[in-house]
Amino acid sequence: MRKRELMMIGREQELMTAVELVRAGVSIDVVGGRGSGRSTFLTALRTRLVDDDWTAVQVRGVASLRQHPLAALQLAGLGPTAAPSSRGSLFETGEALRAALRQPRSVLMIDDWDDLDESSWGIVETVRRAAGVPVVLSRLQGLRARHTPSGLAASTLEPAYVIDMVPLRFEAMEKILETYVSAPIDPGTTSRIFAKSGGSIGLALGLVDASLREGRMARHDGETWTATRDLWSPALRAVLEAHLENLPEDALDTLEIIAIVGVADIGTVRKLVDWRALELLEERRMIRFIRSGERHLVTVVPPLLVEFFRHEPLTTRRIRLTDLITQRLGTAPSSSAILAEPEPRSPHSGEREAMFARLLQERARARRIVTAAEWEANPSPETAVRYVRALMHTHTRAAKETIADVLSTTDAAHGDPAGRADFWVLRAQWLAYVDGDLDAACAELRREAPALGVYGRMLDACEVRLHANLATVPADFGARLEAGEDLPPAVQLALLETQMLVLVILGRFADARRAFAFVEALDTAHEAYIPRALMGLVLLGEGRGEEALQLLHRGFDESHGYLDIDAVRAFAAAASLCHLLAGDYAAVDEMLDAVFAAGEPAPFPPGLQQSLLASAAVLAVRRGQVGAGERFAAELDAIRTPDGPLPGQSHAWPRVQLLAFDGRTAEAGELLWSSSEVLWGRGARFAALTGMLAAVELAPDPDRLAVVRAHLDELPEAVTLRAHAGFVSALVDLDPDAMTAAVPALRRAGLTGLALSACQLAAGWFAESGSSGGQRRANDLAREIRDAHPGRVIDTARFRATSVVLTEREKEVGRLASEGLSNREIAARLVLSVRTVESHMHRVMRKLGIRDRRALRRHHAALA
DSSP: OOHHHHTTTTOHHHHHHHHHHHHTTOOEEEEEOTTSOHHHHHHHHHHHHHHTTOEEEEEEOOGGGTTSTTHHHHHTTOSOSSOOOSHHHHHHHHHHHHHHTOSSSEEEEEESGGGOOHHHHHHHHHHHHHHOOOEEEEEETTSOOOSSTTOOOOSOOOOOEEEEOOOOOHHHHHHHHHHHHTSOBOHHHHHHHHHHHTTOHHHHHHHHHHHHHTTSEEEETTTEEEEOSOOOOGGGHHHHHHHTTTOOHHHHHHHHHHHHHOSEEHHHHHHHSOHHHHHHHHHTTSEEEEEETTEEEEEESSHHHHHHHHHOOOHHHHHHHHHHHHHHHTTSTTHHHHSOOOOOSOTTOOHHHHHHHHHHHHHHHHHHHHHHHHHHHOOOHHHHHHHHHHHTTOOSHHHHHHHHHHHHHSOTTSSOHHHHHHHHHHHHHIIIIISOOHHHHHHHHHHHGGGGGGGHHHHHHHHHHHHHHHSOOOTTHHHHTOOOTTSOHHHHHHHHHHHHHHHHHHTOHHHHHHHHHHHHHHOTTOOOHHHHHHHHHHHHHTTOHHHHHHHHHHHHHHHHHTTOHHHHHHHHHHHHHHHHHHTBOTTHHHHHHHHHHTOOOOSSSHHHHHHHHHHHHHHHHHTTOHHHHHHHHHHHHTOOSOOOSSTTOOSHHHHHHHHHHTTOHHHHHHHHHHHHHHHHHTTOHHHHHHHHHHHHHHSOOHHHHHHHHHHHTTOTTOHHHHHHHHHHHHHHHTOHHHHHHHHHHHHHTTOHHHHHHHHHHHHHHHHHHTOHHHHHHHHHHHHHHHHHSTTOOBOSOGGGOOSTTSOHHHHHHHHHHHTTOOHHHHHHHHTOOHHHHHHHHHHHHHHHTOSSGGGGGGGHHHHO
16 A cells, blocks of 8 residues: 555545535635645545546645746646746636636645745636635645735635644554554554654654664564664654744744753743744644643644754754753742753763763753742642752752752642642652651651542552562552552552562562553553563563563663653663673663763662662673772662662672672672572562572572572562573582573573573583583584674673683783882883783773772782
């Protein structure tokens, strides 16, 4: 089916109406935005009428020829070809048009009426009045029905029926897209395309075309199309520039300002822009008003336009608009906190990360200014929540004092129940995570919940989350988190998200998957990022590591494009864990660089930062960059909250890796085991068993393995943990056949590094026992795994990584340097050139992550 035919799906009723109106002699205005399918609608209508023996004359407006009289009619083959400079030419063109429409069943169709030249429209009007011929024209939404395309005044107005090309419904777009790509599309991918395009079929098809060309969508199992990366593409710039065509400069500025500040109160936006520009944008359906309690919020539509502005390379323009926001709103009493700029954490990041950090800072600064102005003007619970969330990434004393002031002075008795519930949840989180008072936070939640009606259930969910993150999973969580369909969507989402968190903590992956299905049905715009990050951990636990990484990388790319740093952190934390367990670190660097370049994180949930720091520390040490690992470990220790309840959110992981790197594997195993036992006692079963298995892997122990097996019986769905247990069992028993047999399960679970390690161990054991056949089988398996991952460096050591990262010569040079010898003295002793010694020293210090020679003494194990 051709693209034009596809775009008519979902418009059948409007098309039938148009046919009947033309048959009745009624003129029609087909009105819509760019990409809404106006031209396609006219083409389909013309085909229907011609098939019904109508004569349809078609004329098209051309913007570049608007200043040339009669250009549109002449290009349609009507009138003389010479320059129409005389009254005779006007008459001849009019007669030609009248002759073309002389049949009783005739219709004149004008596409892109907005771009029609005035002379052509004058003749059309003359012929229409004289002959009574129906005229069907397409025009842009927001350019009101008027007598001339340029808006010249006229004394009369011919009536016309308006067919509004409203955004398509989800079902119609789904059908169009699946027909277009000739295969089913993953519902999540379709939902993202629908949300980004705002229901505009032209934008949706442009998005799909670009995604297919650039490999951002792929066939999963040869059948279903699934987005594998962020769907934004530079190729979409031309499509969106056309979407913004003919927009006055002040309206374009207004649109970009709203895109910069995000969803904002109309009163605040009004201080920044002119009413007339807002009216024009609303008429053209480029902004939308959202009712929120007593307030009207304004946002840009379609959302793809927001991505366009954020990827716009015109830095000067963005600075000008940001300065305008600062000048008009940055005078609130709390300006010292509002205008504070957090410094990027990684000043040596690459250009992409530096640009991301700069854009993030600009947007965050604008959000702080806007939300401050809203709260100062109307200190309600809803504006307080928006203001505090905008300030939470600013780790200055002024910002913290401002947050404390906002949370304590806002009158939570005013506003709608939803806004008040959000406020009490935020207050409780601040009390528990920042002030460290879990009991006070929970007491406040229980006290306020009854006054909020059904929205009090959001406070119940918050209390369960606080206990799960900081203490123990409540035994009655099921009853407290029941999410009935009669509840408001916001309440259901809060309960379902908390359900998912608890179920993943407990390793109940099938139940978590069911909760996620309800979340997806409610959150069609994909705004709830925590459930999607948790779904990545569900897939990981179920032994579907590759699917987990696809989901998490897609979420990371998309949130990176939207400059949503909280979502970026959530997806990066979960994806980094998957990569660490797989032993494939290539993609982790880019994620961690983006996260750490963005500055300090929000103070909660603390598990995200714990996971990111733990991953960064472990990765650095495994690469031999001990100094960097120690710095990340110190930052993790500075977080005063307990270990998070999900895998990887442990203070112990970096210290375990440092101990193992120094050859102290028994101590490392003991530390990891004890911290995992604490997690098991808190109900954090998934995280506890992940740590326990790694502890037995570090220090094989039959008694501890028996404990692990007993615990695993309580997690029947934990496919990845069972695959790991097969490896650990063979390791404890020193059984090469069992180790070889464990490889397929490890590979299916995505534990590629462990699978290779199993092959290497089995090959060594077979060689020691004289089994050349077994050794050959193990080596063949290892070769098969590496062939399946070409160009990727897979780590097989994991926590067992030690200081063997240095070459023998590098160790020799490093040992002499640690004893105080100069480069010249080392060169003389080893009979090398001074330049060669300098080169070795540079590599040694880079691998160990140190800056001076004195630090070499702390790395005796690495130099042994």
